[in-house]
Amino acid sequence: MEIPQLSWYSVLFTAASLLFIFFLWRRQRRTGFPLPPGPPSWPLVGNLFQLGKRPHESLYALSLKYGPLMTLHLGMKTTVLVSSPAMAKEVLKTHDHILAGRTVIETAKALSHHKSSLIWGEYGPYWRNLRRISTVELFSTKRMEALEHLRRDQVFRTIRLIFEEKGKVVDIGRTVFFTSLNSLGNMIFSTSVFDPNDPASAGFKDSIWELMKLGGTPNLADFFPILRFLDPQGVSRQTAKHFKSMYDFVDFFIQKRLGPACESVEATDSKKDFLDVLLDFRSVDFTLVDIRALISEFFIAGTETTTTTIEWAMAELIHNPQKLNRVQQELDEVVGCNRRVEESDLDDLPYLHAAVKETFRLHQTVPLLLPHKAESSCEIGGFLIPKDTQVMMNVWAIGRDPETWSNPSEFVPERFLEGENRKIDYKGQNFELIPFGSGRRICPGLPLASRMINFVLASLLHSFEWVLPDGMSCEQMDMADEFGLTLKKAVELKAIPMPRLPHHLY
Template sequence: MRSELYKLLCWICCTFSYTTYEMETNSTLFFTFTVLLITIITFLKALKSLFTPNKSKSNLPPGPKGLPLVGNLLQLGAKPHQTLATLANIHGSIMSLKLGQETTIVMSSAEAAKGVLQIHDHFLSNRKIPDAMRGSSHDHFSLPFMPVSQQWRELRKLCNELLFSNKNLDATQGLRSKKVRELYSDIHRSSLKGEPVNIGRLAFKTTINQLSNTIYSEDFLQSAEKAGEMKELVTNIMKEVGRPNLADCFPVLKMIDPHGIRRRTGSYFSKLLNIFKSLIHKRLELRKDAAGYCTKKDMLDAMLNDAQHKMDIVKIQRLSLDLFVAGTDTVTSTVEWAMAELLHNPHVMSKAKEELERIIGKDNLVEESDIAKLPYLQAIVKETFRLHPAVPLLLPRKAEVEFEMHGYTIPKGAQVLINVWAIGRDPNLWEKPRLFWPERFLESEIDFKGRSFELTPFGGGRRICPGLPLAIRLVFLMLGLFINSFDWELQDIQPEDMNMDENFGLTLEKAQPVLAIPIIPKH
């Protein structure tokens, strides 16, 4: 009976896949067909259960009741991180939902996050891979998403011991300082004209050029126009990966890519991979002249020289894709949110300016060696991570086995999410949780490096973000420049009236760009 059900299901899916292309121009027909297929799948699954021995129900965490077929999908809304935080207030900090056929467990407290990131990390180290990441087969190469394996261990070791080691980052800090000086020049030109600047776009251009110089010793972008095009490309990738996708909720739909998400991400990935391929081939041509070649002392030369990990062109391309997409979007988001909060809270901006003027001197650029001497600036960054974590639900994890946690059963195969956005607003952890108040961190030992589960914007455990050491340096360099080198004036709006709404994707974007006029301080 099982084999007959399987054959029937395959026939239905193949028929549906064949007709999908013809229906893409007719959204109503496509939607109807999709619902019909899901209905048939669910019916067959129910029919199959009649011929399967009953199993005792697991002690799942509590959660909201769902609808037939779709479960809790329609309850998530446009901002799932906020919806899930509200539902957690009702059902508890460990909560289960049914998203189509997929069981999802959501952790919304520091204690629950510790269970995932530390205590049960060995059961939860692999990812639930969004179908969007299968574009251009990138799921097979992506360090953040590939399963724990020998390939994953080698890439992590490469990142930890070579690319993002303090020794390597110290050796390449001159490249990043040069990009910060160029950022100063860009803002200075706008200040002379009295024109507003787009903080997010400036931060993106600087971040991507800092990364491209750290890795390839070349600028990725030369103009604000190109920065806008590239930012849109990276933002689109993050939106697609974070977008609700029926293929993730009903696995059988993966074969037809019902929303076209995998096709679009594949196209975006290919554009970036071709750029990296060109840069790598250019370097290989230069290296052929062994006598005349002067080493760049960047990450690309480090990878090409590292015989231990045998980094070929494809591996370097794929790792570059992860670094550029994840690094640029998260750093840009953090800098833009930090500046939004500083402009929204002028008294905090004043205190930050006072510290920078006292420690490094008015108008001077922040150097990476200055970061440890600036506790209030560090507190501002931590407070930004608390209120506006770049990845509000972190990357999804997958339970490899069934296990018990806090008296509940976490079933094998379940998707596990950590709502760091909700944890950052937990009134049991934070005094005045909705207030942007950096002072809360001045006498606190809480950090953001995976050891304090109240604040884990980079994740924790074995899957903690390997690019954290570089990301932090970039955030501090740009934020220090914005604060210490210029005064800022909002155009046609008062600080208290700023729009502080969010747009949800894989990363948490600001709904309305931060536009402000830079003013050269009077001495």
């Protein structure tokens, strides 16, 4: 009897499925551990349809059913999702040496950027050298203190520009973005990099925005590597275009520094900017191409994330007037009204720090930290994490965990001034609050980001009262977020500044 052709396809599909299950069973039998539990998945697409438009929330809901260590099949990628402080500690501390790899998204491969990348680089000797240079030479306490005057001048310039607008509505996110961009530019190149009248710098700013947007775009080629060469959504092509624009801009400053006019000028170590330091380390294994890529990443990672956090902090404080009043009262007591805030004041502002911590908890800048990868198989919590598995952290879920935080959906800075929570910080040792990650892959720019966020926020709140436009009340504010690579405020925060200090201080 002849079997219809469709039946043959069914037989082959069933046989292939059984073979896959058999090999998975054999591997688990050898290790003695099963994969973490997880929701049933569809053939080929796996659990992709369960992510929805707000994956951080969808995945949190799934974790409540399947546990804080959960297996997902995202297209052709096996993924383990972490959703609790205890499991985060297992991944980022106990098994950090095994899980320090990185799953590289396709956009990071544009123009071979990932090969010179600190963010996306393969864990190994080259990456460790990049990490050492960044941590020891660029973001050390000594270097941060040496370049403090550059950050101060840029923040004071922003405050003066806001004052000169004389009560006009200010787009806080946009204003902070340009402040961060020029602060970084001064620290890297000893000059501001954004001039609205210069097409090149305007294009550089646009490239940063577009690269952040493209990095957060769901890309079919990430879930189905077989589609990589097709680039069906054109994401890689667009990314390459913006990387090229950014590289050209950075190359201009590098070549200018290497030109004849600069050869005879050698800065002392205390006055070296980031570019000076990086050029000192130039070698066969660390070329100008690598320096260009590293500088580009500093701008991409150091502007959008800082901007998003400050905008959320300002929004929450304006939305909660009593909390805002307490921050400003603290500033008046410590700084007074006869001078401007300095970075040296920050250590004496515990409530401001508590407000920043609460912002990190409630509005994680990167809700799903960049994906790790298992360099070899390991066991966590009695479950198998196979080699090459993608491991993701839902830090948004960790920040909303009711077993860790009371009233987790409310903005309560006071929680960090009371009881055991006083000891919690965001520098990678307290896994209840890890907006910058932890372990080997913790963000090396954390020292700079912490200084900038606290200093800019303190300056904005000390210098001005902020009134919502069009008679809007704080209760009417839209506090919704928009998912992407960063969790931005869905509606930009705009407010009218009213000076709080004597006019000669502006």
